[in-house]
Amino acid sequence: MSDRLLFLGPPGAGKGTQAQLLAAERGLLHLSTGELLRAEVQAGSELGTEAQAVMARGELVSDALVLAIVKARLLSHDGGWLLDGFPRNLAQAGALRELLDELKQPIEHVVLLQLDDGILLQRLLSRGRDDDNEAVIRNRLEVYREQTAPLIAFYRQLGLIREVEAEGAVEAVASRVSAVVSQPL
Ligand code: B4P
Numbered sequence: 001m002s003d004r005l006l007f008l009g010p011p012g013a014g015k016g017t018q019a020q021l022l023a024a025e026r027g028l029l030h031l032s033t034g035e036l037l038r039a040e041v042q043a044g045s046e047l048g049t050e051a052q053a054v055m056a057r058g059e060l061v062s063d064a065l066v067l068a069i070v071k072a073r074l075l076s077h078d079g080g081w082l083l084d085g086f087p088r089n090l091a092q093a094g095a096l097r098e099l100l101d102e103l104k105q106p107i108e109h110v111v112l113l114q115l116d117d118g119i120l121l122q123r124l125l126s127r128g129r130d131d132d133n134e135a136v137i138r139n140r141l142e143v144y145r146e147q148t149a150p151l152i153a154f155y156r157q158l159g160l161i162r163e164v165e166a167e168g169a170v171e172a173v174a175s176r177v178s179a180v181v182s183q184p185l
Contacts, residue, residue: 003026003028003080003108004080004081004100004105004106004107005022005028005080005081005082005083005107005108005111005181006082006083006086006087006107006110006111006155006160007019007082007083007085007111007113008110008111008113008148008151008152008155009111009112009113009114009115010113010115010117010141011120011124011137011140011144012115012119012120012121012123012124012137013113013114013120013166014113014115014123014170015032015084015085015113016032016034016035016084016085017170018111018113018166018170018173018177019082019084021170021174021177022174022177022178025178026080027079027080028079028080028081028082029073029079029080029082030081030082030084031070031073031074031081031082031083031084031086032084032085032086033066033070033083033084033085033086033088034084034085036069036073037055037061038055047065050062050065051065055130055131056130056131056136057136057139058131058136058137058138058139058140059143060088060089060143060147063089063091063092063095066092067095070083070086070096070099075103083096087151088147088148088151089148089150089151090150090151090154093151093154093155107160108160108185109160109162109180109185110155110160110161110162111162111164111181112152112162112163112164113164113166113173114163114165114166115165115166115167116167117141119167120141121134121137121138124137125137162180162181162183164177164180
């Protein structure tokens with residue numbers, strides 16, 4: 001049973017959707033930095049106010065801020081976890097590696113959800129969240145290509161990447177995800 005997982009992929013690939021299903025199925029802590037940041041915005045906290053404008057532009061919130069959130073959650077949790085939307089750049093990945101070395105909790109699988117830009121755009125436009133208008137989505141895709149996509153090589157080198165085709169119905173994608181994370185390490 002794999003219980004330390006990371007979900008990677010472009011915005012709209014379905015990381016949140018699939019992460020939620022898998023976490024429920026396996027009883028894991030689902031840690032979505034996007035959701036945690038949106039909750040801070042909703043609560044009107046100082047952190048949320050800082051994050052709000054950045055998210056509305058489709059850019060990345062500061063590493064220090066996101067790291068502090070993730071670190072606090074992982075330190076206070078005992079058991080398996082699934083990271084969704086974090087890390088999003090090499091600096092975050094390096095900091096995560098240090099933290100997990102310290103905790104002696106290495107990542108077991110990195111699930112990479114792959115989807116064409118055209119479908120990503122359609123999915124996000126039909127979701128219609130505050131940061132889901134066309135100009136902001138295009139910027140998020142650009143930020144993904146520049147800052148997050150290099151993580152694929154980083155984790156591939158560590159032998160952790162499990163590619164999953166994210167096109168098709170939610171249930172179909174979920175069974176592909178389940179299959180790759182059930183493979184022996
Ligand atoms: P996130 O909350 O991570 O959101 P996302 O990448 O846009 O979406 P995701 O891939 O999770 O897609 P979802 O399942 O929702 O990030 C939002 C913002 O937060 C970032 O732009 C950034 O500003 C900030 N942020 C987050 N983490 C950060 C970090 N580590 N560092 C700095 N900043 C950070 O699916 C999308 C839509 O598709 C949904 O409507 C869903 O219902 C639909 N869908 C899913 N699967 C489908 C399927 N198989 N078929 C049809 N529709 C499907």
